[in-house]
Amino acid sequence: MADDSLNLCVTDDIASEIIRSMSDGLLVLDRRGMIVSVNPAALEMLDLHWKDVRERPFGDLFPFESANEEFRKTVMDCMQSHTPMRNKEVSFRTLDGGVKDLSVNASLLKRDEQSGAEEAVVVVLRDMTEMKSLDRARKRVLDHLSHELKTPLAVIKGSLNHIKTSESPAIERIHRNLKRLEEIQSEVDDIIRHREIDESYPFGRWLAQILDLADLLSEGVPACGDSLRDLRAAIEGLFIQGETVRDTRAGLGRVSRETLRKAKEQASHRDIHYVVHLDEDPEIAVPPEMLEKALMAPLKNAIENTPDGGTISISLETFGRKAVLSITDTGVGITEESRKQIFSGFYHARQTDFYSTKRPFDFGAGGKGLDLLRVRILSEAYGFGVECVSTRCRHLPEESQLCPGNTANCRHIRSPQECGKSGSTLFKLTFDVVS
Numbered sequence: 001m002a003d004d005s006l007n008l009c010v011t012d013d014i015a016s017e018i019i020r021s022m023s024d025g026l027l028v029l030d031r032r033g034m035i036v037s038v039n040p041a042a043l044e045m046l047d048l049h050w051k052d053v054r055e056r057p058f059g060d061l062f063p064f065e066s067a068n069e070e071f072r073k074t075v076m077d078c079m080q081s082h083t084p085m086r087n088k089e090v091s092f093r094t095l096d097g098g099v100k101d102l103s104v105n106a107s108l109l110k111r112d113e114q115s116g117a118e119e120a121v122v123v124v125l126r127d128m129t130e131m132k133s134l135d136r137a138r139k140r141v142l143d144h145l146s147h148e149l150k151t152p153l154a155v156i157k158g159s160l161n162h163i164k165t166s167e168s169p170a171i172e173r174i175h176r177n178l179k180r181l182e183e184i185q186s187e188v189d190d191i192i193r194h195r196e197i198d199e200s201y202p203f204g205r206w207l208a209q210i211l212d213l214a215d216l217l218s219e220g221v222p223a224c225g226d227s228l229r230d231l232r233a234a235i236e237g238l239f240i241q242g243e244t245v246r247d248t249r250a251g252l253g254r255v256s257r258e259t260l261r262k263a264k265e266q267a268s269h270r271d272i273h274y275v276v277h278l279d280e281d282p283e284i285a286v287p288p289e290m291l292e293k294a295l296m297a298p299l300k301n302a303i304e305n306t307p308d309g310g311t312i313s314i315s316l317e318t319f320g321r322k323a324v325l326s327i328t329d330t331g332v333g334i335t336e337e338s339r340k341q342i343f344s345g346f347y348h349a350r351q352t353d354f355y356s357t358k359r360p361f362d363f364g365a366g367g368k369g370l371d372l373l374r375v376r377i378l379s380e381a382y383g384f385g386v387e388c389v390s391t392r393c394r395h396l397p398e399e400s401q402l403c404p405g406n407t408a409n410c411r412h413i414r415s416p417q418e419c420g421k422s423g424s425t426l427f428k429l430t431f432d433v434v435s
Contacts, residue, residue, distance in 0.1 A: 025125030033057045033079060036120070045102065045127055047094040067093040071102065078106035079121045089128065098336065101128040133343070134376070156223055157182075250288040252323050252431060253281030253316055259295040260314060263303060267361035271308035271406075277315040282323040284431040286382045294378045294386075297371035298327050298427035304365045305331035305425065309407030309416040318433060325429045330416075332403045333392035333423035342388060343376040363405040385430035393423030 025042030029035055035053045043049060046061075053061065059076055071090040078085045085106040092100045103126040110119055157178055256278050264274065286294070302312050310330040317324050334342065359365060379386045395412040396403060407416040 025123075025127075027058070027075075027123040027125070029058050029075070029079060029121045029123070031079075031119045033059055033076070042125055045100065045125055046092065047096070067091065067099075071104070074104050075106055075121070075123055078108070078123075082108050084108065099129075101132040102126065103128050248285065248287055249283050249434060250286055250291045251281040252284050252291070252325065253278050255288050255291045256295055256314065256316060256325060259292050259299060263296060263299045263361070267303045270303065270361065270363070272303060272306055273311045275311060275313040275315075277313075280316050280318055280323075282316075282318050282431075282433040284323060284384070285434050286378075286384065286431065290378055290382065294375050294384075294429065295325070297375045298388075298429070300361065300371065302327050302329035302331065302425065302427070303361050304363060305329060305333075307331065307363055307403055307405050307407050307410070307419065310419060311416070321433045323431045323433050325431070327427045329425050330420035331393075331423060331425055332396055333425055334388070334390040335392050335397075335399055338399065339388060339390055343372050343386075364402075379429075383432065385428075387428050387430075388425065389428070390425040391423050395422055 022039055022041055025045045026037070026039040027035060027042050028037030034055065034057055038050070038053055043053075048061070059072060061072070071092050074085060074088050074090055077083070085104060088104045088106075090102055090104055092102050094100065105124040105126075107122050108119070109122055260274070260276065260278070284291070299312075299314070306312055306329040312330075313326070313328045315326050315328075317326075375386055378384075393403065395401075395410075404410055407413065407419045410419065413419050413422065
């Protein structure tokens with residue numbers, strides 16, 4: 001977009017450059033509702049071009065998209081009522097059907113007689129999509145764990161009710177502590193279901209509190225000690241780096257080759273062709289154990305979603321100080337709705353019943369959805385990027401439509417090559433090279 005396409009209503013060149021480089025979107029409307037100023041971030045968020053907004057009323061920008069009515073109304077209400085809007089969260093649907101979570105702030109600038117500036121409404125937009133997605137993942141994890149705590153508590157309570165013994169200080173103490181544990185569980189459940197998670201609150205601290213709660217329950221209710229210790233070990237194995245990890249760096253090519261070897265070994269019963277380009281070996285600041293977990297998840301996902309006869313490509317390239325590992329499959333692909341949630345955890349693209357008879361690395365197999373959530377959390381902990389781009393098989397546009405699991409049995413194609421052109425998924429992990 002050329003510089004003259006922006007009417008930023010400022011005279012200072014430095015201020016103009018700051019506004020252009022803002023990550024937040026900025027819109028300025030005059031008192032008629034016409035857009036007189038817009039920065040590149042706002043155009044990108046709203047999936048617009050300057051020609052779409054030049055000399056047009058803001059209220060006419062989204063005439064055919066009812067999903068954006070709340071967003072349009074939020075801005076127009078501020079302009080008409082002259083009432084500031086603070087951190088109003090709205091959904092916004094883009095032209096390609098995607099949905100973004102936006103935070104809207106709008107303020108009225110009154111006419112300045114001295115400078116001659118006209119009355120205007122300044123709208124600041126912030127894209128909260130990624131943050132809201134991670135919050136949903138956090139809540140889902142906590143909700144699941146809270147739900148799991150209910151069962152051992154109920155078992156203990158039921159067992160105590162069947163114990164035929166005279167009242168004693170020990171029994172009274174057990175009942176008293178059991179009641180307190182039930183109150184704690186209820187409080188945790190209320191927090192999860194009815195309160196927002198602070199955006200600045202580290203996920204690791206939530207996990208630490210869950211582990212502390214597990215320890216408390218284990219000490220207070222010895223009968224559940226083994227189960228709670230198993231739960232604690234499972235959480236640590238999924239998300240927390242153990243003390244035994246000594247190497248803080250890893251060769252990306254070397255770990256990738258070893259992870260692929262293990263994956264192919266576990267998927268040896270599958271008929272999948274692998275195209276491998278892992279000749280480079282840049283060093284990155286991720287412990288080998290954590291890196292293997294981060295790589296195994298998208299690789300396993302690719303194998304489980306690629307029918308026999310299909311192809312999985314793994315490549316590693318370096319671009320200056322960046323290393324990009326790409327895992328591409330010729331599988332069934334992921335719908336837009338599923339793609340927005342695959343990193344959230346405890347999410348299945350298909351109904352759970354479809355997974356009940358499968359084993360890991362079978363076509364169509366799946367777990368609780370924790371593997372890709374773990375990748376997302378590890379990416380935050382170690383500072384690497386992860387993204388997913390997918391095209392759903394054009395012959396199976398809905399999640400409910402199932403692939404036969406073998407290209408030879410698909411009635412829509414005549415060769416495996418045709419399958420590869422029907423759908424695909426790409427996982428891309430981007431790391432900083434340290435040497």
